Amino acid sequence: MIRMVIESRLENVSLIGGAVRGIAENLSIDSMGSYHLELCVVEAVTNVIKHAYHLEAGHSVELEILIQTDRLTFKVNDSGDSMDISKISSLQFDPSNVKTLPERGMGTFILKSLMDEVGYEIVKGRNVLTMSKSIKTRAPSA
Amino acid sequence: MQVNEKKISGVLVVEPLGARIDAATATDFKQKMNEWINTGNRRIVLNLAKVDFMDSSGLGAVISALKKIGNKGKIVICCIKETVMSLFHLTRMDRVFDIFSSEEEALKAFGEKV
Numbered sequence: 061m062i063r064m065v066i067e068s069r070l071e072n073v074s075l076i077g078g079a080v081r082g083i084a085e086n087l088s089i090d091s092m093g094s095y096h097l098e099l100c101v102v103e104a105v106t107n108v109i110k111h112a113y114h115l116e117a118g119h120s121v122e123l124e125i126l127i128q129t130d131r132l133t134f135k136v137n138d139s140g141d142s143m144d145i146s147k148i149s150s151l152q153f154d155p156s157n158v159k160t161l162p163e164r165g166m167g168t169f170i171l172k173s174l175m176d177e178v179g180y181e182i183v184k185g186r187n188v189l190t191m192s193k194s195i196k197t198r199a200p201s202a
Numbered sequence: 203m204q205v206n207e208k209k210i211s212g213v214l215v216v217e218p219l220g221a222r223i224d225a226a227t228a229t230d231f232k233q234k235m236n237e238w239i240n241t242g243n244r245r246i247v248l249n250l251a252k253v254d255f256m257d258s259s260g261l262g263a264v265i266s267a268l269k270k271i272g273n274k275g276k277i278v279i280c281c282i283k284e285t286v287m288s289l290f291h292l293t294r295m296d297r298v299f300d301i302f303s304s305e306e307e308a309l310k311a312f313g314e315k316v
Contacts, residue, residue: 070226077224077255095255095285102257106225155297163266166258166293173292 061126068109068119068138076123077102083125084132089195096174097132097193103167104136104189112140112187133192142187145172145180203227205234213312214238215305217249223260231260235267244275247308251281256289265295276300280308 064079066072080101084094105121113119119140126133145168153160172178175191182188204219216238223231238246248264250256268277280302282290290296302308 070224073225074222074255092285092288095288098255099257099289102224102255106257106259110225151293153294155294158269158272158298161265161269161295161298163262163269164258166261170258170289170292 068113108138137188213245214243215247221254225259228259228263232263
């Protein structure tokens with residue numbers, strides 16, 4: 061298990077993203093798969109900073125990564141305001157009508173679309189977002 | 203964020219030089235796009251050749267520019283990496299934007315001889 065903690069600053073999110081992409085590439089996940097994993101973690105961590113902590117610095121955002129032979133699980137946890145991710149399941153807009161295009165609120169939709177499982181719970185006063193994705197990794201060397 | 207800009211026959215070509223358009227850089231990018239539109243640029247090519255990573259915040263900034271220019275002009279996109287393109291496809295924004303494989307093709311869309 062890998063655990064990372066960043067301060068709740070948006071400029072720190074790319075550090076988490078780079079680490080996730082590096083881990084994915086080290087597991088021989090292809091570039092598209094690596095990008096999608098980085099994207100999901102970045103969206104989750106950004107959501108925490110924006111919505112749980114309201115862009116206030118000085119708080120901790122924790123990421124745990126559990127690496128299994130056929131699955132990657134990410135847990136993002138924080139001590140900020142809880143979020144409701146249950147409602148967001150699709151992006152509703154008319155591609156021919158610019159006024160209907162969303163400018164925000166796409167992050168949770170992206171997570172749910174790309175990850176196999178997404179769950180959110182409050183555990184001992186901390187919000188925990190859990191995302192998992194089945195993967196094919198390089199077989200362990202003999 | 204650093205952005206390269208050039209005018210080709212009245213078309214503004216904007217090329218972000220940073221590899222990421224994400225929550226940390228999207229606000230700055232959006233402000234720059236707003237400034238260009240506010241100063242009268244109505245035909246814009248957004249060249250994403252150097253962008254390795256975009257998230258929903260970055261995409262939102264691009265959408266914001268499109269909404270700002272509205273019926274007064276047009277923004278087209280070129281040179282998107284395959285990975286970043288998957289974000290446009292996932293969110294169906296590939297149905298909203300005209301996306302070209304090269305800057306040359308994007309300029310032709312405005313009827314410009316290259």
